[in-house]
Every structure is written in C-alpha cells, then in structure tokens.
Amino acid sequence: MSQLLRWTSADLEAMPDDSKRREIIDGELYVSKQPHYNHQLVCVNSVVTLSAWNTESGLGQVNLAPGVIFAEDDDVAPDVIWISNRRLANALTADGKLHSAPELVVEVLSPGESNERRDREAKLKLYSRRGVEEYWILDWRTQSVEVYRREHAQLRLIHTLYGEDQLKSPTLPGFFTPAAALFRGIHLD
Numbered sequence: 001m002s003q004l005l006r007w008t009s010a011d012l013e014a015m016p017d018d019s020k021r022r023e024i025i026d027g028e029l030y031v032s033k034q035p036h037y038n039h040q041l042v043c044v045n046s047v048v049t050l051s052a053w054n055t056e057s058g059l060g061q062v063n064l065a066p067g068v069i070f071a072e073d074d075d076v077a078p079d080v081i082w083i084s085n086r087r088l089a090n091a092l093t094a095d096g097k098l099h100s101a102p103e104l105v106v107e108v109l110s111p112g113e114s115n116e117r118r119d120r121e122a123k124l125k126l127y128s129r130r131g132v133e134e135y136w137i138l139d140w141r142t143q144s145v146e147v148y149r150r151e152h153a154q155l156r157l158i159h160t161l162y163g164e165d166q167l168k169s170p171t172l173p174g175f176f177t178p179a180a181a182l183f184r185g186i187h188l189d
Helices: 009-014 037-057 085-091 113-130 179-183
Strands: 021-025 028-032 060-064 068-071 074-076 080-084 104-108 134-139 144-151 154-162 166-168 176-178
Touching (some): 009 021, 021 113, 028 113, 037 060, 037 080, 037 179, 080 085, 104 113, 113 134, 113 154, 144 179, 154 179, 166 179
Parallel strands (some): 104 134
Antiparallel strands (some): 060 080, 068 074, 134 144, 144 154, 166 176
C-alpha cells in the first residue's frame, strides 16, 4: 500500500519563482494563477481601510499576503492579515514568516469552484483549527463580506454584509466601515 504524498514547506522552497501562489493546507498543494484586477483592488482597499484604523489604534500591523507557516504541511499566504503587537512578537521569526495565527485573516474570492472551495472550506477549517479569531471572505462579484468569528473554539459564520451594512469587529476595538468601502472602484463587466 502506497502512502499519499503530503506536501511540506520544504517542497515549496524548492519550487520555481514563477509568480504563481502556492499554498499547502493539510499537506495538499494549491496553486493559483495571477489574480483578477478586482481581486487585487479589494485587497488594497482592505489594507487601506484596516491601516487607517490601525494607525489610530496602534494595536498591531496590517500586511498583504504574508507567509503564515502553521506547520510543515500548513503553509499559506492569506490575502490580508491583521496581527496584534502582542502576537506579532512571538509569531514573526528570522525567516520573515509568521508561525502562529494572526487575529484577523481576510481572503478575497477568486472566480472558480475550486478557488471558492479552498477559501470557504479548506482555509476556513485551517484558520479555525489554528486559532484565527476572525475570518472575512470578500466576494467582489457580489460585493459581500462573510464574517466568521471564533465561538466555542471554532470559526462560525456570524453574518453576511452588503452595501452600507456596517462591518464592525470585537477583535478590532473601535473599527467600523460600510461593507461597500472594501469594494470601492470595482469594475464589473
């Protein structure tokens, strides 16, 4: 009986630098191509919105697509994260990667069933298992924000926001923004 191949961080290091995003979740390799323009615009809007709050609060740091290595077989690059200064002090190591969960992870959906399944299932389970406090899934096509929060040691869908619905977070004291702010400038064809 043959063993199933389990990808590791070492395998990622050996792969070519060809602008593809490669992530490992529970030993499975996921490869993504260059994202859509709107995907990147929503990432930037998220960073700008979170950074404005973070500059005022001084509570942590916002980053775009950092490497997060939870384990050798759980090595991902979320679209956007916010991590408190307290967690950052222990999570960031000399390799320039985070080795424990940020409080907030934001993923922007890319079109395609496998991409959506990765963010809504595989990454949701991973972030839930690894201690992320809050997880936002942003869909630029529907301009919606799915908000998952930790309840009873698990990330659960709290609500889905649209338009002028206010996005607030107990994880980010004093943070609030209309959901629409994260989709400013989107070009729908």
